[in-house]
Every structure is written in structure tokens, then in C-alpha cells.
Amino acid sequence: MAVPRNSLRAFLTQARASLEKAINHHEKITLVIGNESADLDSITSSIVYAYLKSITHPAQGPATLHVPLLNIPKADINLRPELLALLPHANIEQRHLITLDDLPSLTNIKDILLPATTRWILVDHNVLQGKLGAIYADRVVGVVDHHADEGKIPNDTGSEPRIITTSGSCTSLVINHCREAWDRLSTGTSSTGAAQAQGDTLMEDEALSSLWDAQVAQLALASVIIDTINLQDEHKTTEHDQHAVTHLEAKIHLCAKIGSQFDRTEFFNKINDAKKDLSPLTFEEILRKDYKQWSENGMILGTSAVVQPISFLKGKINKNSDSKDYRALLEASKLFARERGLCVFSIMTAYESEHDGFARELAVLAVDERGLGPCKKFLESSGRKLQLDEVDTDESDEHWFHTWKQGNISSSRKQVAPLLREAMSAISR
């Protein structure tokens, strides 16, 4: 389907219509999906990739409409205040986002959205997980990711990218991959009949397209600067991120309307403040907000990344009682983990501490007996590497639960989850 150059808002409306058509008439469809934690990076990677790929032409042939799919139900959008704060900058609203709720029910999806009619591009992960993975993993045709390569995507992806490399933000890799084609569009003769601005004023094509570009650029930039702490985090920031920021800022400044008042630090503070504000969320919602799970050796590992310290979580649960007591946290975590059939559950916090600056903590729970061996193994093999410093310990008969200060602050879930998975796969069943 040919896609005219258009605003992100108009594009998302068209993408939704195209998905509906594919579902109702078994038409071919290309989907771009981020990982199931659906953090800001996954969401902007899929939207920006889909948008830019849809409006730019590959070397041969016309552009293909790509549908960006958020890997969460619609209700979970509300767990992401940083996304809600960002959407107005891209002139889009919650209702424009396409989520798992827009797919047919998972029980009969394969009869409606026939695997053979679908193509999938993975961004911000490189293995399609869960039920979608069970049905559509063979239909993955390309990937852009910054996690460890799990070797599931063929080496030759033909005309689609196979980019898996270290960077602070996956969105940076998306931008750098698409920027040439995007630039060609801006300098080329790309104007379309879509130059009718809202409010019925006909704007000059160039002013309009630079506004659209600046809106998309802000959407992308937010993830890059959130994931690299405005390029200040030396452990995470790479050249890819720096190049992407330079490019995106230039796009923003090309638009007089947005560029004249744009300040990157101010923008970072705004989105980051929204991200850290967990006050409206319940304990369970906080754990769901940035959640990932893996199957390993017949066991399931669940992990929640949280941007406030464990003391904050204890306060959420304990409310009026002693907020130092870990037992309520243990019980509430166990409940969350059991609902998901987990053997091992981990909470990883990262936050700004008043006294020590940036800090991390780790909590690990063996949810049932099977989880016990892997948990012990993990502590034995990775405790020193992560510089784990004991805070709470419960190794009574029914529990194995620890919380630690994590001295090694450069290890995020990207590093810690593989260590847990290694321990799980090393245990003989």
C-alpha cells in the first residue's frame, strides 16, 4: 500500500485501518513490535521505525506500510506516565496507539491473522516471546536491537535490517538506520496532496513537513535521552546515541515553531520527572510497568525494573506500618509471581539516592522449590561480580528471599537477567 508523507497522527490512523483490513480480509501486513516490557524505548522504536519505513522508499520498489504494535494491552498504557507526557509533543493521543487489544484474541489469532500473510520486524528485542512468538516467530524478517544476540534471527535477512549492537537506546539505532532515507525525503520532491493543515489553512509544504519531522524527532529523542540520562551516563551512552541526538536536534531546530523554544535539558527533565512519579500507581502496577519474563530449562523467570528504591515499594505495601519490614514485600511479591507461574522472580531498582548519587538494588525470590537451586547458584556465581551487599535475608523453610544493594551500578537488567537465566539453565531438572 502506498503511503503519502503525512503527520504521525494521520499515519497511525492509516496503520490502524490497514491492520483492520488485514484482519478482516486476510490481507498481507507488516508489523513492527517492541519487547513485552514496552518501556519508552520499545514504544518509540516501533512507532518511529514503522513511520519512517512507511514514508520512505527502499532502493527498489515502493514503500510498504508498517504497522507499529505496542506489546501490551491498551489498559497498560496508563502505567507509563512518561509516555503520556511525551505524546503531546508528537501531536498524538493514547487512542492513536495500536496495542495487543487491536489484535484478534490470542486463542484464535492464527486462524484470523494467518502467519503466512504476516511479516514481523522486532525492535528492542531479538526473540519474539510468549504466545505471539509461538505462532509468528518464523515470520520475523528483520531486527533492530541493542540486547545480547540470542541467535534466533537468521544471519541473512535480505532487504530487511539485522542490526544488533550495543547502544544506550534502541531508538538511536533505528534513527541511524533510517536517517539517510529520511533526509532524502526532506530535501527531495516529496510533497504530497496531504499538505492541507488542520484548521483548513494551507501551509507551505516545507513548513508542514518540518513540523511533522520535529514531532517525530521529539518522540525519538525522548527515549535516547531517557536511556542515556541526557547523554551523561558514560556506562550507557555510545556513539550511536550521540549521532542520533545530533541528528534529531537538527530536525527539531529546522522547524521554526518547535525549534525556537526547544531546550533539550528542559525536555529531558520533563519526561524524566513524569517517569519517576510512581505515586498514582499501586504496588502491583509498579511491578507490571516494566516487566519481562523468560522461559529457561522448563522454569519461568520474571523480572520487574523499578525506578524507585525498595524502601519506596515497602512504603507502598506497608502504608501505616513499619516501612523497613521486608515481610509484606516478600508476600506481595510472591503473590505477583504466583499469578504468573514463576519459579524465580526478581525486582531490580535504579534510582537517584540523596547520599550516594545513582544507586541500584536487587531482590531475588525463589517462588517455589524449583526456584531454590537456581537462586543459590546465581548468588554463588554472580554475587561478587555484581557486588551484592546484603540488606534483607529470609532463608527459612518456605522462603528464599534476598534483597541487596548492588555495588556494580553499571549492570542493569540487560546484564543481570542473563546471569539469572544462566543459573537456571545450569541446574539439572
Ligand SMILES: [Mn+2]
Ligand atoms: Mn531498549
